[in-house]
């Protein structure tokens with residue numbers, strides 16, 4: 276099965292939040308009461324019951340004010356730090372290259388929460404499990420589009436084969452010109468959500484410029500894990516070899532201590 | 540009991556030793572079950588990975604006081620290197636690796652055992668601090684929590700390696716050692732080989748306990 280990509284063209288997003296709502300509807304995630312904290316962004320961040328959120332950002336340039344809207348959700352990394360650390364196998368790659376989550380297996384250890392370079396997974400104290408966008412696995416596996424893509428009225432969100440989506444993305448970035456770029460295909464071995472960013476990545480709130488699997492995760496999973504197996508083999512094998520080559524220590528009291536009495 | 544046996548540990552030392560040893564073994568086995576997917580099967584007898592995680596976390600709570608008492612009990616005898624005898628011992632690796640005519644006499648614990656003490660004391664504290672943060676990570680800075688997992692895995696690597704050497708040398712590698720931590724009594728010849736300097740000092744000060 277070919278890899279699929281959700282393309283998110285921010286130049287076309289009007290901040291209508293249809294995707295945010297469609298996600299809640301399909302995944303049955305009723306909203307909770309929130310408070311206004313001085314911005315249109317609501318809720319303030321990704322939550323256990325909000326798997327995609329439109330980030331609202333106001334920037335002023337040369338006296339003019341501009342609105343930035345960013346559909347923020349799981350990036351579905353190929354080299355996914357969350358999958359790498361998950362001890363239970365709850366997080367896994369699907370045949371579409373996306374990262375889904377088998378909730379029944381999740382033990383709520385929160386290791387993925389801290390591994391993700393995009394800080395996406397959210398811990399839900401009510402279920403004692405972690406949850407995130409699964410690219411609507413139940414839908415895409417039945418040849419439907421993800422709910423958010425389906426709901427998007429402007430065509431900012433699209434879903435399709437990797438090759439086709441990348442072509443569209445690069446053509447669009449070229450068309451936009453200036454600082455416009457494609458974001459996602461060049462790091463963590465390629466993400467399965469990619470952006471067309473009209474501005475430099477650094478401008479966007481909470482969007483890492485050079486995301487990568489954290490070094491601590493690489494040291495932990497790629498180095499220390501094999502090293503500890505090697506060490507385990509080393510000490511077990513070493514002890515055995517010591518026993519048969521050098522032999523155990525003689526504590527029975529030979530030599531000049533032979534005549535000493537006691538405990539024999 | 541046979542006559543002439545020598546007392547090397549009191550009951551409090553033995554209780555602390557076994558609380559620490561058993562909790563540490565449970566922590567290593569349950570940790571292994573979470574560390575490698577191929578060891579996930581360790582969770583089957585306890586009804587799943589979630590239970591294994593809880594067993595690991597709560598056994599950690601037994602390990603914490605055991606380690607603290609162990610450090611309090613043993614730091615004087617096993618935590619301080621004494622020169623020159625310890626250096627002499629290190630030069631010949633205590634006679635454990637090649638034949639040595641006369642192994643330099645050391646106190647109650649030899650430098651190998653002192654290294655083990657330090658590995659357990661230092662990395663034990665590392666395991667406790669990192670483990671507690673990993674258990675309740677929400678609210679700590681992301682970058683800090685990320686390194687906790689790495690340090691916890693490093694500690695596992697060190698503790699497991701030393702643990703197995705300790706297990707070997709405490710049993711078949713040095714016959715007669717197990718009773719030191721089971722009953723507290725060892726043979727005189729064992730004490731003469733394992734802690735000659737300590738034995739002499741205890742005899743001279745008249746503090747040595749010998750079975751009648």
Ligand code: HEM
Nearest residue numbers: 384566567570571573574592599666667670671673674695
């Ligand atoms: C001798 C001491 C210990 C050993 C050998 C040990 C070993 C391990 C190992 C091998 C892992 C799996 C790491 C991985 O996936 O790479 C682990 C995970 C973990 N350990 Fe320990 N550990 C020890 C002490 C503790 C203590 C004292 C605590 C805290 C009370 C603790 C809490 C944790 C937590 C929270 C995890 C992550 C999994 C989870 O969420 O339960 N550990 N440990």
Ligand code: SF4
Nearest residue numbers: 349350351352357391
């Ligand atoms: S964005 Fe985070 S949660 Fe999503 S696949 Fe990548 S590492 Fe995992």
Ligand code: SF4
Nearest residue numbers: 361381382384385387
């Ligand atoms: S919280 Fe759940 S999904 Fe995340 S790493 Fe732990 S078991 Fe895996």
Ligand code: SF4
Nearest residue numbers: 298327408411421423
């Ligand atoms: S792909 Fe599905 S789960 Fe993910 S944000 Fe869109 S609607 Fe939500």
